[in-house]
Amino acid sequence: MNTWLLPEGINESLPDDAEKLEKLRRQLVDRYATWGYRLVMPPMVEYLESLRAGMGTQLDLQTFKITDQQNGRMMGVRADMTPQIARIDAHRISKGDTKASVNRLCYIGTVLRTRSAQQGGSRSPVQVGAEIFGHSGVESDFEIISLMLDTLHSINVTELVLDIGHVGVVNGVAEYAGLTKNQQQNYFDMLSRKSIPEINVWVIEQGLSDSVGAMLEALPMLIGSNDVIETAKERLKEAGQPVLDALEHLENITQLVSNNFPEIKVNIDLAEMRGYSYHTGIMYTVYLPGRGESIANGGRYDGIGEAFGNSRPAIGFSTDLRTLASMMKHTEIKSDGILAPFTLDKDLDQLVTELRQQGKRVIRQLDESSTAVSEQQGCNRKIEKQGDNWIVVAN
Structure with a gap:
């Protein structure tokens, strides 16, 4: 048995892909904030009753079940974050008030499903979405559709x-x-x-x-x-x-x-x-023409909060961060780091600290005998001593 193999449909990301995903994640969170959507971070597991509230039997079939060793109750690993966001709005933010103000919430997180939506697809997508609670009408319907389309336009996806x-x-x-x-x-x-x-x-x-x-x-x-x-x-x-x-x-x-x-x-x-x-x-x-599966979906699901004691109008959409990243044009990861020598020197240490505070990526060699050149460590510049001063120079 190969112990390094992952279960079918379970994803991991190596540095280049992880950097791309994280950059896109930050971009979307910031974009949603400009629309007034506040980020929430639900837990990975909840009691089963909460996870499948108001979402039908299909979601229940997609949910991995586990037993809480502390009390014996059944828990589920989230297969969809929508019920969690509804619970947060109904119980934690609106506190049971059906006439509470409109809440705009967004979320990004990994979900786990018993089966993928398509043959050979992922069972652990990174779900991205946004929801409006507390308003029922054309205005909120159009806003959430607009945000969904804006999400796709932000990565230059056209012909939708x-x-x-x-x-x-x-x-x-x-x-x-x-x-x-x-x-x-x-x-x-x-x-x-x-x-x-x-x-x-x-x-x-x-x-x-x-x-x-x-x-x-x-x-x-x-x-x-x-x-x-x-x-x-x-x-x-x-x-x-x-x-x-x-x-x-x-x-x-x-x-x-x-x-x-x-x-x-x-x-x-x-x-x-x-x-x-x-x-x-x-x-x-x-x-997207040429892709068999959908790239985003959503709809209105008024009353989902009833299971949590607060029935409120709700509408939202969701997509998958990995799917979005796969549709972005490939760009080479730039070698924009700075290689610093191992040398122990207060002036060098101060320069390295200042550069990092400016957001620069500075990589210290691990020992004086290191033979790795700047390019091998993803650096296009290096720090060297000229006279009494440490300065940054191009390779």
Whole structure:
């Protein structure tokens, strides 16, 4: 057995990659701060009830479980930081006050999942995200989408595709159709797979009315540009006001995105089921042409704080720091260090201290007999004594 092997899907970073990731992490935290988002740092493990609160069974399956040796309770290693941020807002910051002021929070941290989202992918991504708590409306929806797109633009990623939908449309149509719980599960499963032939056969088998059947058959085909919303208003008009309100809300958001981010291709998908079990409003995913998997996603999940005694409106997005770093243009790590000799000298020590206080990278040779030249230690300059003074010179 090779004891140096890591488990499949578990990542580590060597110096060059670690430096790139850390630089990007700092850049994003500072960027979010300019938008008013404050950084929080949740723990790696929590009691299981907290980690899976309001997030559906899928997150529970992704969570590694461990036993707390102090009290025997089950704990989980976080697979998603969203429930943790909701807990912090509901219980620690808002302190149970449902009318507390709006909170803007951001986070960056490693999560651990039982399975990767894709074949050969990471099970330990570095999750990056931001959330708005305490506001429900077009304004907060648009702000969080704007911050998500700004995150991607900050690393010069262009030609983005924003896939967006609204869970209220599917919910409203299913409710109008009077589907039983079992019928809903079957229909939603087929809808998530966009299996149109299967849906058409299923609708006939259920003996539904022509109007209801037409709407259920129409949903998986309501995909495309902003014109899809007008088509949906016509084809789903009998489903009731909640569906029309959801379409109106979605239309307002897409218009704002198109007007303010004309370079973004917006794709409406009224049959999108990703995160359906916990989202309560709009849902969105960002793709980059040529990459099969999404690079960022999010949505509205009002009421997630109810499990923590404080039900508040919430919306957010998340992405993966490693994914973002992989999309950045490759840049060589510059050799910008300064090599200082081993020599014990107070004047030399003072110069080294001053340089480090200025943010310069100074590497001391470990002994007088060291033969390593500056370039071998990542240095493009060195300190040498000229006369009575120590000075920095180029190699």
